[in-house]
Amino acid sequence: MKRIEIKNAKHYCSGEKITVYIENGVFTDKLTGDADEIIDAEGLTLFPGLIDMHCHLREPGFEYREDIKSGTASAAKGGFTSVCCMPNTNPVCDNAAVVEGILRKADQVASCHVYPIGAASKKLEGKEISEMGLMKEAGIVAVSDDGKPIATANLLKKVLEYASDFDLPVLNHCEELSIAEGAMNEGAISTALGLRGIPAIAEEIMISRDIQTAEYLDMPIHICHVSTKKGIEIIRQAKKRGVKVTCETCPHYFSLTEEACQTYDTNFKMNPPLRTEEDRLAVIEGIKDGTIDCIVTDHAPHHIDEKDIEFSLANNGIIGFETAFAVGYTYLVKTGEVSLIDMIKTMTENPSRILNLGRGSLGKDMSADVMLADLSQEFVYTKEEIRSKAANSPYIGTKLTGRVKLTIAGGKITYDELR
Amino acid sequence: MGLRNKDLLGLKQLTAEEIMEILDTAKMMKMVLTSGNKKTSHLQGKSVVTLFYENSTRTRLSFELASKYMGSASANITTSGSSVNKGESLLDTARTIDMMATDIIIMRHSQSGAPHYLAPRVKASIVNAGDGMNEHPTQALLDMFTLYEKYGHIDGLKVAICGDLYHSRVVRSNVIGLTKLGATVSVAGPRTMVPVGLDKMGCTVCRSVSEAVKDADAVMGLRVQLERQQKSLFPSVAEYARFYSINEDVLKLAKPDAYLLHPGPCNHGVELPTSVYDCPQSVINEQVTNGVAVRMAVLYLLMARRNQNEKN
Numbered sequence: 001m002k003r004i005e006i007k008n009a010k011h012y013c014s015g016e017k018i019t020v021y022i023e024n025g026v027f028t029d030k031l032t033g034d035a036d037e038i039i040d041a042e043g044l045t046l047f048p049g050l051i052d053m054h055c056h057l058r059e060p061g062f063e064y065r066e067d068i069k070s071g072t073a074s075a076a077k078g079g080f081t082s083v084c085c086m087p088n089t090n091p092v093c094d095n096a097a098v099v100e101g102i103l104r105k106a107d108q109v110a111s112c113h114v115y116p117i118g119a120a121s122k123k124l125e126g127k128e129i130s131e132m133g134l135m136k137e138a139g140i141v142a143v144s145d146d147g148k149p150i151a152t153a154n155l156l157k158k159v160l161e162y163a164s165d166f167d168l169p170v171l172n173h174c175e176e177l178s179i180a181e182g183a184m185n186e187g188a189i190s191t192a193l194g195l196r197g198i199p200a201i202a203e204e205i206m207i208s209r210d211i212q213t214a215e216y217l218d219m220p221i222h223i224c225h226v227s228t229k230k231g232i233e234i235i236r237q238a239k240k241r242g243v244k245v246t247c248e249t250c251p252h253y254f255s256l257t258e259e260a261c262q263t264y265d266t267n268f269k270m271n272p273p274l275r276t277e278e279d280r281l282a283v284i285e286g287i288k289d290g291t292i293d294c295i296v297t298d299h300a301p302h303h304i305d306e307k308d309i310e311f312s313l314a315n316n317g318i319i320g321f322e323t324a325f326a327v328g329y330t331y332l333v334k335t336g337e338v339s340l341i342d343m344i345k346t347m348t349e350n351p352s353r354i355l356n357l358g359r360g361s362l363g364k365d366m367s368a369d370v371m372l373a374d375l376s377q378e379f380v381y382t383k384e385e386i387r388s389k390a391a392n393s394p395y396i397g398t399k400l401t402g403r404v405k406l407t408i409a410g411g412k413i414t415y416d417e418l419r
Numbered sequence: 420m421g422l423r424n425k426d427l428l429g430l431k432q433l434t435a436e437e438i439m440e441i442l443d444t445a446k447m448m449k450m451v452l453t454s455g456n457k458k459t460s461h462l463q464g465k466s467v468v469t470l471f472y473e474n475s476t477r478t479r480l481s482f483e484l485a486s487k488y489m490g491s492a493s494a495n496i497t498t499s500g501s502s503v504n505k506g507e508s509l510l511d512t513a514r515t516i517d518m519m520a521t522d523i524i525i526m527r528h529s530q531s532g533a534p535h536y537l538a539p540r541v542k543a544s545i546v547n548a549g550d551g552m553n554e555h556p557t558q559a560l561l562d563m564f565t566l567y568e569k570y571g572h573i574d575g576l577k578v579a580i581c582g583d584l585y586h587s588r589v590v591r592s593n594v595i596g597l598t599k600l601g602a603t604v605s606v607a608g609p610r611t612m613v614p615v616g617l618d619k620m621g622c623t624v625c626r627s628v629s630e631a632v633k634d635a636d637a638v639m640g641l642r643v644q645l646e647r648q649q650k651s652l653f654p655s656v657a658e659y660a661r662f663y664s665i666n667e668d669v670l671k672l673a674k675p676d677a678y679l680l681h682p683g684p685c686n687h688g689v690e691l692p693t694s695v696y697d698c699p700q701s702v703i704n705e706q707v708t709n710g711v712a713v714r715m716a717v718l719y720l721l722m723a724r725r726n727q728n729e730k731n
Contacts (some may be wrong), residue, residue, distance in 0.1 A: 073709065158556025186615055187615055187616050188615065188617075188619035188620070189616075190614075190615070190616075191591075191614040191615055191616045191617055191619075191620070192431075192590060192591070192616075192619070192620055193531055193549070193553060194531035194532075194551050194552035194554065194588060195531050195552070195553075196550075196552075197530070197614075198616065201613075263535065264531075264532030264535050264536055305508075308510065309508065309509065309510070309536075310509060310528070310530035310532065310533045310534075310536055311530065311531065311532045311536070312530050312531065312551070313530060362698025
C-alpha cells in the first residue's frame, strides 16, 4: 500500500495548516520511508472521510439502477469513505449468504467501505423477525425494513428485543401507511396540483409509536429520514426525558420544499416527501440543537424509465452521494445556521457512534479515511459529471458551494480531481 | 392578444384576459354552430388527434365534432384498441402521434400532470381534456361561457359548487377560472371529500350544501365519482342523497332566477334528483352545446398561435 503525505491542508476543526501521513491504510505520525505520493492540499480543507448510514446500492437484483461499483464510486466523489446499504435488494438482504455476497463484491470493486444493513423482518414482509444473529456474524451493522416501516407495534417490540441480544441498532422508516397513499406532501399545494397527499401525521404517528415502544422497553431506536416539524419536536421531547432515540435527516429536507413539485418534476418525488418551508426550517433547527444526530443521503438511484413518467407513477427517491456535502455546506454552514464542525459531526462521528463503526476520526492508527474539499469553490452540478448509474438528482443545474476534491478510503485514493 | 402558450394545460396557466378572449371567441363559434351551415375553414389542412386514457362521452365527442366542423383531419385513440394496451408508455404514444405531423393533441389521462409532462416533449399543442384530479380546463371554460351568456358578465357572480370536491378536476378548474374573472365561489361536500387547503385556491369552504347555495347566482352539482372511490368516503348512496344532494329545497335557497349546472354525466338521485335535473332553472343540456362552441374557440385560438409562430 502506498505511503501518502498530505501537506498544506487546513484542518477542518482547528483551522491550522497540517501535514498528514498515511501508511498501511492508517494515519501515522511519520512514514517509514519516502512518500509514494505527496498531495499538496494548499487552499483545501481536510476532513475525516464522510459516513453515510442510509443509502441504496441496489445490488443484488437491481443492477440496472446501480451496483456496488458505480454506487461507491459515486459515494467517493461525494467524499464518503463508508456507506451503509439498505436491505431492499433482490433477494432481500435478510440472511447471512446475501450479506456475505455484498461484502465479497465490495471487497473486489468498492471505492469505500461498505456496511450492509440487514432486513428486520424476513423478506421485508413485516411478519417474522429475520436471522439477525447470523447476519451480524456475517457483517451487518444494523437492521431495518427501510422502504417500509416495521409493520406493527408487536413486530417492532420483538425486533427491538431480539436485536438487543446482538447489540444491533434498529433503524425505522416511520410512515403510517394507512394514511399515506400519496405522491407528495399533503396540503394546499397537493390539492391545487390534484395529487394525493402524504400528510405529515403519517410520519409523526409512527415516530410516536416507535418512541413509546423504545421507552417502554428502555431500548434504543433510530428514526430514519425525519422530515416534519412535529416529528422533530416529538423526538426532542423524548430525548429530554432520556429515551434512547436517535434520528437522521437528508440534505433535501433542509434545502427544498414541496413548492418544487409544482412542475410535476419527478426528481422532487421521494418518501418522505418534501414538506413545507416551516418543516424545512425546523429540520435546520433540529440539526442546530442536536435533536437530529445524522445527515444521511438516502441515495436512491432509479432508472430513467422509472422516473421520466407521470408523477404519481414514478418511483420515490433521488440520488444524493455527490451533492450531500455541498448541499450541507451551502444551506447550513454558508447561511450561518450550523457550524462546519457540527455539520461534519452529523456525517462522521455520530453515525459511527450509533452503528459502532469505529470510524470518522483523524486520530493516529485510525483507518485513513479522508476528504479534501475546496470550501470556496462554487460550482453548478451537472448531469455529465454524475458517477452514479442514475441521474435522478433534484440538484442538477443548482449552484452549490464547497466541492469535494479528493477522497481517500482506508489509505487508498478513491476520488481525485486535483490532477 | 391571442394565447401566450403553445398548450392549454389548465386555467392556472391562463390570464383573465386569455379566458375572456376564449369566451368571446366561443360566442362567435356558437353562432356558427347554431347556423344552418356549421362548416368553417379555420382548421383546413390541419390535424387534431384525441388521445383518451379514460372514458368520455361529452368531452371527446365535442372536441371531435368541433375539429371536424372547422375542417381539420381528425382521429382518435383510446386505450383499448391501441398499443397502449400492449404496454406502450405515454411518452412513446405521444411521440408517435406527434411524428405524424399532428398539430393538436387533446388528451385525457388518469394521472394529474400527465399533459404537463408531455407538453415540453412534443411539437404539437397539448390540450388538457382532464388530468386525474388536477384540472379540466375546457369544462370550466364551458361552464363560465354558459354563465357569461346568461348574465353577460362573470364578475360579481356568486357560484356554489357542491359534491365530491376531493376527486374533482372540474371544481379545481372552476375555482381558478371563476375567481380570476371576479366571481366568488362557495363549495360544500362531505368533509371526507374536502381536500386540505382547498380554501387557499380562493373559494369559501362551507359547512353544508345549504350554506354554500344560499343566495347563489348559479349552483353546480358535481358527479360523485363512484369509479374513483378507493375507500369509503361516505357511508351509502342513500345517506349521500339525503344530506348532500341539491334537491328542490336546497335550490330554493339560491337566488330565485339562479341557474343549475352539472358537468355530466349525472348520477340521478345522488347529486340531484331527476326533477331538479329537468327543472326550468337547469341549463345542463345547454352546457353540452356550449361545450362544442368553447372547444371550437380553443382549437381556433391555439391554431392561430401556431400559424403566427410559423410565420415568424
